[in-house]
Amino acid sequence: MTRWLVTGGGGMLATDLVRVLDGADVRAPSRAELDITDRAAVAEAVKWADVVVNCAAWTAVDDAETDEEAALRVNAPVALAEAAGRRLVHLSTDYVFSGEGAEPWPEDAPTGPINAYGRTKLAGERAVLAHHGTIVRTAWLYGAHGPSFVRTMARLERSHEVVRVVADQHGQPTWTLDLARRIVDLVGSGAQGVFHGTNSGATTWHGLAQEVFRLLGADPERVRPVTSEAYPRPAARPKNSVLAHGGWAAAGLKPMRDWREALHDAWPEL
Ligand SMILES: NC(=O)c1ccc[n+]([C@@H]2O[C@H](COP(=O)([O-])OP(=O)(O)OC[C@H]3O[C@@H](n4cnc5c(N)ncnc54)[C@H](OP(=O)(O)O)[C@@H]3O)[C@@H](O)[C@H]2O)c1
Numbered sequence: 001m002t003r004w005l006v007t008g009g010g011g012m013l014a015t016d017l018v019r020v021l022d023g024a025d026v027r028a029p030s031r032a033e034l035d036i037t038d039r040a041a042v043a044e045a046v047k048w049a050d051v052v053v054n055c056a057a058w059t060a061v062d063d064a065e066t067d068e069e070a071a072l073r074v075n076a077p078v079a080l081a082e083a084a085g086r087r088l089v090h091l092s093t094d095y096v097f098s099g100e101g102a103e104p105w106p107e108d109a110p111t112g113p114i115n116a117y118g119r120t121k122l123a124g125e126r127a128v129l130a131h132h133g134t135i136v137r138t139a140w141l142y143g144a145h146g147p148s149f150v151r152t153m154a155r156l157e158r159s160h161e162v163v164r165v166v167a168d169q170h171g172q173p174t175w176t177l178d179l180a181r182r183i184v185d186l187v188g189s190g191a192q193g194v195f196h197g198t199n200s201g202a203t204t205w206h207g208l209a210q211e212v213f214r215l216l217g218a219d220p221e222r223v224r225p226v227t228s229e230a231y232p233r234p235a236a237r238p239k240n241s242v243l244a245h246g247g248w249a250a251a252g253l254k255p256m257r258d259w260r261e262a263l264h265d266a267w268p269e270l
Pocket of ligand 1: 007008009010011012013014030031034035036037054055056057058059074091092093094138139140141142146
C-alpha cells in the first residue's frame with residue numbers, strides 16, 4: 001500500500017486530503033509534530049514515505065511583506081525537496097504570476113511575482129523542481145477546515161446590509177476537497193511536472209461574494225463592486241489570477257470542474 005506523508009497536516013487543504021485518503025496508509029503531522037524547516041526531522045519522516053504532499057506553508061500574504069525571510073524559510077522547502085526528490089508533490093500559487101493581461105496563465109508562462117509571498121512561493125517551486133518534484137499551483141481556496149473569503153462573506157451577510165468587494169481581480173474559487181481528490185488522481189496517474197489545480201471558469205471576488213449571497217437566499221445586489229485601489233492592502237494582489245488547465249492532459253485527466261458547481265456542492269459543509 002502506498003505510504004503518504006502529508007506535511008502541514010493541521011491546515012485546510014491537508015485536512016481534506018487526509019479525508020480523501022481515508023483507508024490509505026497516511027501520516028499527516030501537524031507543524032508541532034514535523035516542522036518542515038527541521039532538516040533532520042524531515043529526512044527521518046520522508047524515509048518512510050512513497051509519496052510526500054507538502055501542504056505546509058506560510059500563507060499570511062500581507063505579513064510576508066514585513067517578514068519575507070521567515071516566510072521564505074517555510075515556503076522554500078529545501079530540506080523536503082532534497083529528501084523526497086521526485087516523490088514530492090508541492091503546493092504553489094497563482095501569485096507566482098504578475099497578474100498582467102487578460103488571458104489564463106499556462107503552466108509554462110513566465111513567472112513574475114508582485115509581492116513577497118509570491119517571491120517566496122516561486123523560490124519554493126524552484127527548489128522542488130531542481131530535485132524533480134511536482135508542482136500543483138492553486139488559488140482562492142475555501143473548505144470546511146479553515147478560514148476563507150467564502151466563509152467571511154457568509155458571516156458579513158448576517159452582520160452587514162451592504163458589503164463592498166473588489167471587482168477588478170479575476171480568479172478561480174477552488175474547493176479544497178476537489179483539489180485533494182485531484183492530487184490523489186495526479187499521483188495515481190504517475191505524471192510529473194507543473195499542474196494548475198484550480199476549479200474551472202473564472203470570476204471576481206465580487207462575483208464570488210454575490211454567489212455566496214445567492215446561496216444564502218440573500219439579495220446579491222447587497223454586494224457592491226469596488227476597485228482594488230479602494231481597498232489597499234500591504235501586499236499587492238494580481239489582477240488576473242486565472243490559470244489555464246492544458247497540463248492535465250499529460251496526466252490523462254480533464255480540467256477540474258466549474259467553480260460554481262463545486263461551490264454549490266461544498267455549501268452544506270461550509
Ligand atoms: N488558501 C489559499 O487560498 C491558497 C491559495 C494559493 C495557494 N495556496 C497554497 O496551498 C497550500 C495549502 O494552503 P492552506 O490554505 O491549506 O494553508 P493553511 O490552512 O494555512 O495550512 C498551512 C499549514 O502549514 C503549517 N505550517 C506553517 N509553517 C510550518 C512549518 N514550518 N512546518 C510545518 N508546517 C507548517 C501551518 O501550521 P500553523 O497553522 O500552526 O502555522 C498550517 O497548518 C499552501 O502551499 C498554500 O501556499 C493556498
